[in-house]
Amino acid sequence: MSKLLLLGDEAIAQGAIDAGLSGLYAYPGTPSTEIMEFVQGSKQAAELNIHRQWSANEKTAMESAIGMSYAGKRAMVCFKHVGLNVAADAFINASVTGVNGGLIVVSADDPSMHSSQNEQDSRFYAKFAMIPILEPANQQECYDMAYYGFELSEKMNVPVMLRITTRMAHSRAGVQRKEVRNQNGIKLPSDPRQFVLLPAIARKNYKNLLLNQPAMEAESEKSPFNAYIQGSNTEMGIIATGIAYNYLMENYPDRKCPYPIVKVNQYPLPKKQIAELYNTCKSVMVLEEGYPIVEEMIKGYLNVGKPVHGRLDGTLPRDGELNPNIVAKALGMTVTEGQAIPSIVKQRPPSLCQGCGHRDVYEDLNEAMKEYGTGRVFADIGCYTLGALPPFNAINSCVDMGASITMAKGAADAGLVPAVAIIGDSTFTHSGMTGLLDAVNENAPITVIISDNSTTGMTGGQDSSAHGRLVEICKGLGVHPDHIRVMVPLKKNHEENVRIMKEELAYQGISVLIPQRECIQTLARRKKTEKKESND
Amino acid sequence: MKNDIILAGVGGQGILSIAAAIGLAAVNHNLYIKQSEVHGMSQRGGDVQSHLRISDAPIASDLIPAGKADLIISVEPMEALRYLPMLAATGWVVTNTVPFNNIPDYPETEEILANVNAVKNHIAIDAEAIAKEVGSARSMNIVMLGAASLFLDIPFERIEEGIRQLFGKKGDDVVELNLKALRAGREYSEKNR
Known part of the structure; x- marks a missing residue:
């Protein structure tokens, strides 16, 4: 069979399919989105009838995957690192229930925060849950680890x-x-009670999880994904995890590093190999993409052993992703960069697309808010977060999925009235509905704007779980129908939209405004497909 | 042999099609390849880049080390300058000269081009005009690929083959148009090297 040219995400998807995956569950989030997109586009997955629909959020995805595992089948759940926070309750408890069918949790971290609000390291969660981690260093390992992960x-x-x-x-x-x-x-x-975490059963399961730890360590020690690589210079030994190994080897064009290396791609850490490195070498350097988690473990709280270098002692930067140059500097090599960037080069931050409905919503809102002043708009996670930047400068918060509504409520509870929440349709169905219920129960004087573009826009236009039912959902949660106002965010409606907003801002209770206009990216794509279909 | 290439532009300008065409050509030529892309937030009108590495030996890092790139292919002139720290002393810059102005403080085009011309090895090409000449402004990125192809250690026929594979689904007309764009770009570089 010839080689496929695949993204790491796609390799994971293909590996899982080939390993007998029955269901994939996910909520979109960069850099994890392409795993589900690949499975949705796969003919093989369609023929095998693999479950491949987006879930409402990461917690529902995680729980569905646990359910599929309960039924004996292999399931995988995918999200970005902050999605694991949303799924954490189910995730942690799944290590106590154990599995029936194999269960893989893919968590995609975003060091340097290319598209994220933090750079947390998912390996801490796995350590917390006391489960093994597979951390691929290349696309082939992405495939192989997804394939092997179910078995493990x-x-x-x-x-x-x-x-x-x-x-x-x-x-x-x-x-x-x-x-x-x-x-x-x-x-x-x-055991029919395996998944019933009543205290008495949970205590028994938890003891088994603890008893199982040495077996997991033994798996790591004999795993083909981990390796002890001999080196002649024992002044230093290097522990390189995941893709940090690539950055290390990039600095040795003949791929021969003089220092002994433990290449770690499976956790818990392979104790035997780590101990051998520590005993053989005079000092240790830890290269890892993310938090200094391995470094901290080797160093220990009192730091009384051999010198351990890494992110904690400043040998490597404490934050941000690694690259070959950063690792070269840590190794004491000289780095020659090219010419400096000419001073005339300007920043080009991302911005809302020309013609995007969110633009009109912010123009309407800024006008309607003039009489109340700034500092009252709580926003959420999505394209509309770009409303924080010029020319809009319209929002004052972006914390986590759904926080716009609950933060607006908290601010209103404190006396900041009116307070405004702005949230997208997909984020609303992800984590906004429960917050709205809180606001309804106290008839909080807040104005919630659900800027509905009928898609999950920032990640490239995946299905939103709202499916055009926002009005019904809000009614069902108890918002009075008189205060659910649907509008179309277009220039020609500016004055009317401002008038409606002003009315609801003045209302001393919960109101929901729903500006509705399809994302121009998905619209363009849809038009193109329709044109193609009518031509065929 | 190794070619370390930085592809640069603004989200939506089609740098990933250039990467895909070179990628296919490299795979068909039995070379190793690693290509890192930017997805997500920056795609919304921000600056985007792709690191494309091809080699006859296994490649370690997905990212090119600073100061080691052999080639910068940029579909936008200011974006070409943003990655100069990545370029090796012997490397080439191949850039489109037509600005993509979506920010309030975009510099004067003359200033940008003066900085491009100050780079020792460079090809500055009005890829939009050439694309229009061969039939469609949309094949601007393939004109750029053609112009850059002169500096790749892959036979030109392999790149043509890559174009056929990439656009095959869209019909013969689209394939022909892009092959024309590719050759026009190549010709420009041959004359202006």
Whole structure:
């Protein structure tokens, strides 16, 4: 079979399909989105009838995947690192229930925050849940680890985390496929109470999880994904995890590093190899993409052993992603950069598309808010967060999915009336509905704007779970129909929209405004497909 | 042999099509390839870049080390300058000369081009005009690929093959148009090197 040219994300998807995946569950988030998109576009996945619809949020995705595992089949759940925060309750408890069918949790971290609000390291979560981590260093390992991860999960009776970072997710290389394995059949857990986490059962399960730890460590020690690579210069030994290994080797064009290396791609850390490195070398350098988690473990709280270098002692920067040059500097090599950037080069930040409905919403809102002054608009996660930048300068917060509504309510509780929340349709169905229920229950004097472009725009236009039912959802949650106002955000409606906004801002209770206009990106794509279909 | 290439532009300008065409040509020529892309937030009108590495030996890093790129292909002149720290002393800049102005403080075009001309090895090409001449302004990025192809260690026929594969689904007319754009770009570089 010839090699496929795949993104890391796509390689994970193909590896999972070939390993007998029965269901993929996910909520879009950069850099994880392309895993689901690949499965949705795969003919093979369609023929195998693999579940491949987007979930409302990461928690519902995680729980559905646990349900599929309960039924004996192999399931995978994918999200970005902050999505794991949303799924954390289910995620942590899944290590206590254990699995039936193999279960892989893909968490895609975004060090340097290319498209994120923080750069948290998912490996902490896996350590917290006491489950193995697979961290690929190349696209082939992405494929191989997704393929092997289910087996490891079934063998160890826990979910397995597949942790990637932005560069791994969004880089393409050749990938060799393996034999396609059949899906598991339906098979209930042998113990009918395995998934019932009543305290008495949970205590028993938890003890088993603890007893299982040495077995997980032994798996790491014999894993083909981990390696002890001999080196002649024992002044220093290097622990390189995930893609940090690539940046290390890039600095040795003949691929021969003089220092002994432990290449770590499977956790818990392979103790035998790490101990050998520590005992053989006079000092240790830790190269890892993300937080200094391995470094902290090796160093220990009192730092009384051999010198350990890494992000904590300033050998490498404390934050941000690594690259070959940063690693070269840490190794004491000289780095020659090209010419400096000429001073005339200006920043080009991302911006809302020309013709985007969110632009009109902000023009309407800024006008309507004039009499109240600035500092009262709580926004959320999505394209409309770009309303923070000029020319709009319209919003005052962006914290986490759904926080616009609840923060506006909290501010109104404090006396900041009116307070405004602006949230997209997909973010609203992700985590806004429960917050709106809080506001309804107290008839909080806030104005919620659900800027509805009928898609998940920032990640490239995936289905939104609202499916055109926002008015019904708001009514169902108890918002009075008189205060649910639908509008069309277009220039020609500016005056009328401002008037409606002003009316609802003056109302001393909960109101919801729903400006509705399709995302211009998905609209253009739809028009193109329709044109093509009518031509065919 | 190795070619380390930075592709630069503004979100939506089609740098990933250039990367895909070179990628296909490299794979067909049995070379190793790694290509890192930018997805997500920056695609909304921000500056975007792709690191494309091809080699006859396995490649370690997905990112090109600063100061080591052999080639910058930019579909926008100011974006070409943004990546100069990545360029090796012997490297080439191949850039489109037509600005994409979506920011309030975009510099004067003359100033930008003066800075491009100050780079030792450069090709500055009005890819939009050439694309229009061969039939469609939309093939601007393929004109750029043609202009840059002179500096790739891949036979030109392989790149043509890559174009055929990439646009094959869209019909013979589209393939022909893009092949014309590719050749026109190549010709410009041959004359102006």
